[in-house]
Amino acid sequence: MSGNMNLTLKVWRQKNKDDRGKFETYPVQHISPDMSFLEMFDVLNERLINEGKDPVAFDHDCREGICGMCSMFINGRPHGPLQGVTTCQLHMRSFKNGDTIVVEPWRASAFPVIKDLAVDRSAFDRIISAGGFISVNTGNAQDANSIPIPKDDADAAFAAATCIGCGACVAACKNASAMLFVSAKVSQFALLPQGQAERQERVLNMVAQMDAEGFGSCTNTGACEAECPKGISLSNIARMNRDYIGAQLSVQKA
Amino acid sequence: MTTSPKLDAKIPDGQLEQKWTKYRSTVPLVNPANKRNLEIIIVGSGLAGASAAASLAELGYKVKVFCFQDSARRAHSIAAQGGINAAKNYQNDGDSTYRLFYDTIKGGDYRAREANVYRLAEVSANIIDQCVAQGVPFAREYGGMLDNRSFGGTQVKRTFYAAGQTGQQLLLGAYSALQRQVGLGQVEMLTRHEMLDIVNIDGKCRGIIARDAVTGKLERHFGHAVLLCSGGYGNVFFLSTNAMGSNVTAAWKAHKKGAFFGNPCFTQIHPTCIPVSGDHQSKLTLMSESLRNDGRIWVPKRKEDAEAIRTGKLNPNDLKEEDRDYYLERRYPAFGNLVPRDVASRAAKERCDAGFGVNRTGEAVYLDFAFNMKYKYGKKEATKKGIQNPTEEQLTELGKAVVKEQYGNLFDMYQQITGVNPYENPMMIYPAVHYTMGGLWVDYNLMTTVPGLYALGEANFSDHGANRLGASALMQGLADGYFVIPYTIGAYLSNEIRTKAIDTNHEAFEAAEKSVRERLEKLKNINGTKTVDYFHKRLGKIMWDQCGMARNEQGLKQAIADIQALRADFWKDVRVPGGLNEFNPELEKAGRVADFLELGELMCRDALNRNESCGGHFREEFQTEEGEALRDDENFGYVAAWEMTGDANWELHREDLKYENIKIAQRSYK
Numbered sequence: 030m031s032g033n034m035n036l037t038l039k040v041w042r043q044k045n046k047d048d049r050g051k052f053e054t055y056p057v058q059h060i061s062p063d064m065s066f067l068e069m070f071d072v073l074n075e076r077l078i079n080e081g082k083d084p085v086a087f088d089h090d091c092r093e094g095i096c097g098m099c100s101m102f103i104n105g106r107p108h109g110p111l112q113g114v115t116t117c118q119l120h121m122r123s124f125k126n127g128d129t130i131v132v133e134p135w136r137a138s139a140f141p142v143i144k145d146l147a148v149d150r151s152a153f154d155r156i157i158s159a160g161g162f163i164s165v166n167t168g169n170a171q172d173a174n175s176i177p178i179p180k181d182d183a184d185a186a187f188a189a190a191t192c193i194g195c196g197a198c199v200a201a202c203k204n205a206s207a208m209l210f211v212s213a214k215v216s217q218f219a220l221l222p223q224g225q226a227e228r229q230e231r232v233l234n235m236v237a238q239m240d241a242e243g244f245g246s247c248t249n250t251g252a253c254e255a256e257c258p259k260g261i262s263l264s265n266i267a268r269m270n271r272d273y274i275g276a277q278l279s280v281q282k283a
Numbered sequence: 284m285t286t287s288p289k290l291d292a293k294i295p296d297g298q299l300e301q302k303w304t305k306y307r308s309t310v311p312l313v314n315p316a317n318k319r320n321l322e323i324i325i326v327g328s329g330l331a332g333a334s335a336a337a338s339l340a341e342l343g344y345k346v347k348v349f350c351f352q353d354s355a356r357r358a359h360s361i362a363a364q365g366g367i368n369a370a371k372n373y374q375n376d377g378d379s380t381y382r383l384f385y386d387t388i389k390g391g392d393y394r395a396r397e398a399n400v401y402r403l404a405e406v407s408a409n410i411i412d413q414c415v416a417q418g419v420p421f422a423r424e425y426g427g428m429l430d431n432r433s434f435g436g437t438q439v440k441r442t443f444y445a446a447g448q449t450g451q452q453l454l455l456g457a458y459s460a461l462q463r464q465v466g467l468g469q470v471e472m473l474t475r476h477e478m479l480d481i482v483n484i485d486g487k488c489r490g491i492i493a494r495d496a497v498t499g500k501l502e503r504h505f506g507h508a509v510l511l512c513s514g515g516y517g518n519v520f521f522l523s524t525n526a527m528g529s530n531v532t533a534a535w536k537a538h539k540k541g542a543f544f545g546n547p548c549f550t551q552i553h554p555t556c557i558p559v560s561g562d563h564q565s566k567l568t569l570m571s572e573s574l575r576n577d578g579r580i581w582v583p584k585r586k587e588d589a590e591a592i593r594t595g596k597l598n599p600n601d602l603k604e605e606d607r608d609y610y611l612e613r614r615y616p617a618f619g620n621l622v623p624r625d626v627a628s629r630a631a632k633e634r635c636d637a638g639f640g641v642n643r644t645g646e647a648v649y650l651d652f653a654f655n656m657k658y659k660y661g662k663k664e665a666t667k668k669g670i671q672n673p674t675e676e677q678l679t680e681l682g683k684a685v686v687k688e689q690y691g692n693l694f695d696m697y698q699q700i701t702g703v704n705p706y707e708n709p710m711m712i713y714p715a716v717h718y719t720m721g722g723l724w725v726d727y728n729l730m731t732t733v734p735g736l737y738a739l740g741e742a743n744f745s746d747h748g749a750n751r752l753g754a755s756a757l758m759q760g761l762a763d764g765y766f767v768i769p770y771t772i773g774a775y776l777s778n779e780i781r782t783k784a785i786d787t788n789h790e791a792f793e794a795a796e797k798s799v800r801e802r803l804e805k806l807k808n809i810n811g812t813k814t815v816d817y818f819h820k821r822l823g824k825i826m827w828d829q830c831g832m833a834r835n836e837q838g839l840k841q842a843i844a845d846i847q848a849l850r851a852d853f854w855k856d857v858r859v860p861g862g863l864n865e866f867n868p869e870l871e872k873a874g875r876v877a878d879f880l881e882l883g884e885l886m887c888r889d890a891l892n893r894n895e896s897c898g899g900h901f902r903e904e905f906q907t908e909e910g911e912a913l914r915d916d917e918n919f920g921y922v923a924a925w926e927m928t929g930d931a932n933w934e935l936h937r938e939d940l941k942y943e944n945i946k947i948a949q950r951s952y953k
Contacts, residue, residue, distance in 0.1 A: 071816070180424065
């Protein structure tokens with residue numbers, strides 16, 4: 030190992046969802062500033078295994094900031110101190126030699142802890158199943174260029190669609206609200222002509238599922254936007270609220 | 284050379300252009316009432332798996348999908364950057380189904396099957412239509428029409444994209460379609476589940492054994508058919524652009540139960556990745572091939588300059604134009620920086636091996652945007668804005684905004700990883716393992732040699748020959764899932780309508796679960812002294828050194844012996860912490876590495892058998908005087924399909940490749 034940073038980690042350890050859990054302190058030595066935060070955890074785990082101890086469980090996969098699987102709450106902030114960056118893209122050069130770093134899982138009752146730093150985010154999948162789609166079966170499509178879509182609309186829909194579903198917005202929110210996540214999907218389709226047919230039904234169904242999952246309410250503090258690694262805008266929430274009110278007033282339930 | 288009787292590719296008769304149309308109009312159908320009683324298991328939820336699951340569920344089949352991640356949306360297709368090819372000819376630049384077909388066969392160095400590739404090119408246009416209908420926000424021009432860019436190995440613009448995150452947008456489209464079917468109760472989605480074996484009954488695949496990663500419980504699942512959409516095996520090299528969890532386990536278990544493995548040695552080394560920075564590194568990050576649209580690749584002409592750059596005495600921006608060697612433009616004037624990946628990778632290695640590498644380790648070349656930022660985009664913007672006689676600085680500023688819009692997320696990623704600003708300095712890149720063209724052998728229906736067991740997407744071997752062209756992986760994954768398997772599976776399932784769901788207490792399920800349990804217990808009970816990563820890193824080094832960008836007979840023989848020794852050591856000395864019946868990522872990893880330790884040997888054997896160079900497979904003994912790959916069509920114009928006949932014992936079967944519509948030629952990009 031070729032690093033010169035020595036750090037103290039305080040890591041949340043919890044055997045399973047029923048365990049109470051507690052912080053454990055681990056000194057880590059010879060960390061290179063070029064390492065990613067997760068590679069630092071690889072080093073810690075390698076050592077724990079060699080010492081016959083249980084390694085820290087954490088979720089991660091692509092390690093290039095796009096799959097949305099990594100999820101650490103670092104020094105009180107989801108994905109750590111930098112803006113617009115997931116934990117896997119956070120590098121140790123963002124810390125100083127001698128730092129103490131506190132690492133917790135996402136905290137939200139809708140995201141129960143599975144083990145240590147890994148949580149269950151399947152509530153997000155269920156919200157998508159409730160309406161986060163355009164109902165078009167394979168084979169029904171017309172030519173892709175048959176509907177011109179203004180570039181600005183396409184770009185805005187794309188910006189909303191870049192949400193990686195990591196759940197940082199929920200973790201950042203004092204109410205554990207999922208409004209940013211839900212509104213990003215609602216907005217992507219609301220901005221496109223293809224999404225109009227189901228626009229009202231979609232927002233009603235997705236919000237109903239969001240509430241059923243036990244996420245908190247939105248009080249417009251904006252912590253979600255500030256901590257979102259993909260810069261999803263708060264204006265999506267405003268758009269969703271408008272759509273929701275409009276849909277409630279006009280949709281006739283059979 | 285004749286095709287082995289064990290390999291029937293089931294390619295329909297008739298003219299190439301008519302084969303698919305005719306076949307899908309005559310393939311047997313399953314009526315809707317019967318579809319409801321037929322169960323299909325899908326392993327993997329990437330582009331191939333999610334699109335197949337959604338499409339089959341829409342048709343009425345009962346579908347179960349398994350993925351090891353916490354959500355179907357995490358599959359590694361999500362990380363694909365540059366784009367997806369389709370023969371739409373929206374740019375009016377002469378594209379056609381035939382041209383996409385031709386480029387793909389040629390790009391694959393004449394080692395892919397004509398009929399499969401033609402079908403792929405044929406359905407490519409439907410994919411774009413389908414994705415747009417789903418609300419995938421592709422990049423558009425100001426008139427509202429879809430935009431295209433160029434990729435390597437082609438001379439037309441046929442690549443559709445969504446900034447540098449096309450895979451994400453396509454996967455989220457397929458994931459939405461999949462989750463819609465979950466909501467309708469047509470698909471049962473089992474996340475955090477890993478398939479650990481297939482179950483064959485009376486010679487047909489009838490289900491799988493899966494482990495619930497949260498509880499550790501082993502489960503039995505029956506299916507009339509099983510689709511493996513589990514991706515590629517690049518992680519055998521430890522360092523690759525794959526996700527940490529990407530693995531060969533599903534495909535390998537199938538291989539051990541009778542599915543032949545096709546062309547295992549065909550590995551794609553991608554030319555533009557962020558170079559290795561230290562021994563702590565856990566993965567490598569790709570910088571999309573789309574960057575080669577605007578980035579020019581170079582190293583210094585003189586070794587002294589390379590040396591000065593390496594030691595930090597010279598800033599590359601200060602090196603004069605005439606002192607730079609744009610080696611791709613020099614060697615391949617017709618395609619320039621857009622030569623296919625295998626060619627670009629080898630050329631980078633050649634320059635670095637000759638001492639012209641530009642980073643501390645000597646294993647990096649430059650990918651430089653300064654020229655196009657200024658003169659291609661800056662000038663255009665200046666003209667648009669009516670700025671006359673713009674200064675150099677103005678041009679750079681104007682061009683920077685355009686580059687940011689096109690590749691912003693990639694530039695940010697580069698800066699985050701390396702700590703260097705790519706708008707100000709040329710990127711440093713080096714080849715890295717990216718994709719595997721090899722995979723389970725499948726016939727025209729995408730069925731493996733085990734009846735009822737299919738392989739789709741990167742998990743099969745079929746469409747890319749010895750080298751895949753950029754932006755074609757997304758195309759193939761979605762083609763297989765949306766437009767091929769929904770038709771071809773009828774050929775098999777129409778004969779299964781009388782098969783009742785088999786009770787999972789059947790002795791075959793019993794036996795399969797028992798062997799899975801015993802293997803997990805064995806791994807756990809070794810209680811040795813070395814971690815799983817220790818072995819994985821060593822395997823990766825053997826593979827990269829001996830079975831990577833360049834291979835030779837002696838090295839491959841050595842690698843086979845080394846892997847055998849490493850495998851024996853693994854089973855004696857690995858340490859797997861934690862228990863079997865709990866969330867245990869180390870246990871999952873141990874099982875995957877154990878499989879890689881077997882696959883690695885087969886890859887080397889395949890590379891040793893193939894006494895020629897083609898595409899990504901470069902045998903040093905077989906090259907032209909200019910150092911280009913030297914194919915041997917006469918003796919190796921075949922697909923190598925390996926049958927496992929015992930522990931670390933394989934028998935080779937050949938599928939002869941016939942080219943009736945393309946004239947085979949020495950591949951030239953000059």
